[in-house]
Amino acid sequence: MTRAFSWLLSLGALAALALLLGVFAWQSGPVWQHEGAGYVTGGKWFFRQHEFGALPMICGSVVVALVALIMAAPLGLGAAVFIAEYLPRRSRLAVKMLVELLAGVPSVVYGLLGILLLRDWVYETFERFDPLSGDTLLTAGILLAVMVLPTVVTLADDALRAVPATQRRAARALGLTRAEAIWSVCLPQARRGIGAALLLSLGRALGETIAVFLVVGRQDNNLPVQLLGAGQTLTSKLGGSETNIAYGDPLHWGAMMGLGLLLLLLTGAVTLLGSLKGRRDA
Amino acid sequence: MSELILKASALTVRTADRVLLYDASFRAESGRVFGIIGPSGGGKSTLLRCINRLNDLVPGLRVSGDIRLRGECIRTNDVNALRARIGMLFQQPVIFPTSIGENVLFGAKRLRSLTRSEASAVTESALREAALWDEIKDRLRQPATVLSVGQQQRLCLARALAVQPEVLLMDEPTSALDPRSTAAIEELILRLKTSHTILIVTHNIAQARRITDTLACVSIRDGVGQIVEQGEREQLLTSPQTPELCEYLHASDIHTGFTDE
Numbered sequence: 001m002t003r004a005f006s007w008l009l010s011l012g013a014l015a016a017l018a019l020l021l022g023v024f025a026w027q028s029g030p031v032w033q034h035e036g037a038g039y040v041t042g043g044k045w046f047f048r049q050h051e052f053g054a055l056p057m058i059c060g061s062v063v064v065a066l067v068a069l070i071m072a073a074p075l076g077l078g079a080a081v082f083i084a085e086y087l088p089r090r091s092r093l094a095v096k097m098l099v100e101l102l103a104g105v106p107s108v109v110y111g112l113l114g115i116l117l118l119r120d121w122v123y124e125t126f127e128r129f130d131p132l133s134g135d136t137l138l139t140a141g142i143l144l145a146v147m148v149l150p151t152v153v154t155l156a157d158d159a160l161r162a163v164p165a166t167q168r169r170a171a172r173a174l175g176l177t178r179a180e181a182i183w184s185v186c187l188p189q190a191r192r193g194i195g196a197a198l199l200l201s202l203g204r205a206l207g208e209t210i211a212v213f214l215v216v217g218r219q220d221n222n223l224p225v226q227l228l229g230a231g232q233t234l235t236s237k238l239g240g241s242e243t244n245i246a247y248g249d250p251l252h253w254g255a256m257m258g259l260g261l262l263l264l265l266l267t268g269a270v271t272l273l274g275s276l277k278g279r280r281d282a
Numbered sequence: 283m284s285e286l287i288l289k290a291s292a293l294t295v296r297t298a299d300r301v302l303l304y305d306a307s308f309r310a311e312s313g314r315v316f317g318i319i320g321p322s323g324g325g326k327s328t329l330l331r332c333i334n335r336l337n338d339l340v341p342g343l344r345v346s347g348d349i350r351l352r353g354e355c356i357r358t359n360d361v362n363a364l365r366a367r368i369g370m371l372f373q374q375p376v377i378f379p380t381s382i383g384e385n386v387l388f389g390a391k392r393l394r395s396l397t398r399s400e401a402s403a404v405t406e407s408a409l410r411e412a413a414l415w416d417e418i419k420d421r422l423r424q425p426a427t428v429l430s431v432g433q434q435q436r437l438c439l440a441r442a443l444a445v446q447p448e449v450l451l452m453d454e455p456t457s458a459l460d461p462r463s464t465a466a467i468e469e470l471i472l473r474l475k476t477s478h479t480i481l482i483v484t485h486n487i488a489q490a491r492r493i494t495d496t497l498a499c500v501s502i503r504d505g506v507g508q509i510v511e512q513g514e515r516e517q518l519l520t521s522p523q524t525p526e527l528c529e530y531l532h533a534s535d536i537h538t539g540f541t542d543e
């Protein structure tokens with residue numbers, strides 16, 4: 001009974017997902033007809049000339065999200081180990097609550113903080129590389145790192161706490177120090193959960209819109225060859241006013257919906273991978 | 283000829299609002315198996331965990347009193363070095379989710395770096411000591427989870443032995459095992475007691491009769507766990523002096539249907 005019901009639910013979810021993808025695929029039809037594979041490999045986007053190449057934005061999204069992950073992963077893991085293994089239970093719960101609160105702060109707030117604090121800091125710190133402004137891919141990456149950090153911390157902490165206490169106790173009873181027990185017992189056993197935490201955070205970083213929008217510079221047609229340049233991501237492009245302009249023109253609109261489709265596929269794949277990884281852990 | 287290895291005096295364990303174990307004193311000698319019996323919740327495990335300072339890992343537990351291992355106070359030493367001298371088996375075998383071979387060396391390889399040949403020598407001798415070598419010598423690379431529970435418990439024993447401890451603590455090591463595996467462990471205890479000082483918690487009076495030399499009964503008296511009676515095994519089992527022990531033995535007799543085996 002419950003089995004049949006859960007199958008039904010899964011089927012429903014699958015159908016909804018397929019419908020979503022279907023709508024985006026259908027709406028973006030004109031641009032695929034017009035550009036073919038060049039839509040994802042082309043580097044130029046001039047909508048007045050009806051030229052649509054999404055590569056700079058695909059790369060921008062990936063680069064920005066990876067920068068975020070590379071910074072958030074070690075920090076977040078370190079914090080999770082500290083919270084899960086060193087903090088006494090009560091402070092652990094308090095810290096975790098705070099961290100989860102941070103995860104719930106609206107992203108526009110992070111974006112404003114990015115403008116307020118991060119932009120100038122990036123500009124001044126990297127002045128000798130001569131950036132045009134503080135609005136760069138790197139700025140967006142750092143901001144995203146801050147934003148996904150709470151997610152990494154709280155999920156990795158959950159993964160570590162899921163390692164049975166008996167395992168820790170057995171390791172300590174053998175004479176392993178706490179650090180050795182963490183290193184050779186807890187982290188290996190939590191690695192699936194930690195992997196899932198990182199993938200889910202990557203998915204979140206890829207999909208984040210407004211905070212990136214505010215600090216990435218929104219420079220079209222720039223392949224992200226250097227992090228200290230302004231760039232454009234799938235989300236920052238979609239969040240801009242061009243989307244509203246595009247609506248009247250089927251081809252232009254198709255190009256925008258195509259970006260949506262690519263974003264869906266990218267975040268969907270990463271998130272799916274993450275939850276599959278997490279599931280097998282449990 | 284037995285030598286005094288472990289001497290505990292006035293051992294008391296408290297939480298913020300309760301006394302779990304009060305004023306326990308005992309001596310364990312080499313070549314003899316020290317058994318701990320008593321009703322559930324009496325504090326047997328708590329007592330055992332004082333010896334390798336495992337209670338220190340539980341926040342909120344305060345341990346006082348004095349334990350000496352070969353005359354040295356266990357509090358003054360490095361706790362991890364202490365735990366390497368005192369092996370422990372739990373009620374449920376705790377194996378690490380790696381291969382059988384890795385499990386055996388889990389504690390040993392951190393004490394000193396082993397070359398490949400040393401590692402396999404340590405593995406073999408530990409597994410032989412735990413009477414597991416012949417069963418699994420061709421399967422060292424397999425995950426340890428494929429072993430039966432009885433084999434897992436012997437693997438835990440091998441893992442503890444690989445560290446070359448002087449003292450072995452066993453907290454109801456056979457209560458999760460079938461009769462054959464239990465017999466195997468008991469045989470091992472009798473073999474190992476010549477080279478190790480063994481302290482074992484057991485709920486099984488017949489087992490206590492088979493393998494222990496000295497016995498202590500830990501029970502609740504005046505609301506706190508205490509050693510209510512201790513001494514030579516036969517004397518305690520045949521002529522218990524305290525109401526707590528009488529009651530415990532009586533209850534176990536009824537439970538096992540007056541049989542020994």
Ligand SMILES: Nc1ncnc2c1ncn2[C@@H]1O[C@H](COP(=O)(O)OP(=O)(O)OP(=O)(O)O)[C@@H](O)[C@H]1O
Nearest residue numbers: 297302321322323324325326327328329340343507
């Ligand atoms: N960390 C702890 N905090 C509070 N109370 C505890 C803690 N650990 C154990 N106790 C309590 O101490 C008492 C003794 O526990 P212990 O596990 O030592 O008993 P035991 O004799 O080993 O029992 P069993 O035969 O069931 O294993 C129990 O009442 C238990 O609830």
Ligand SMILES: [Mg+2]
Nearest residue numbers: 326327328453
């Ligand atoms: Mg117990």
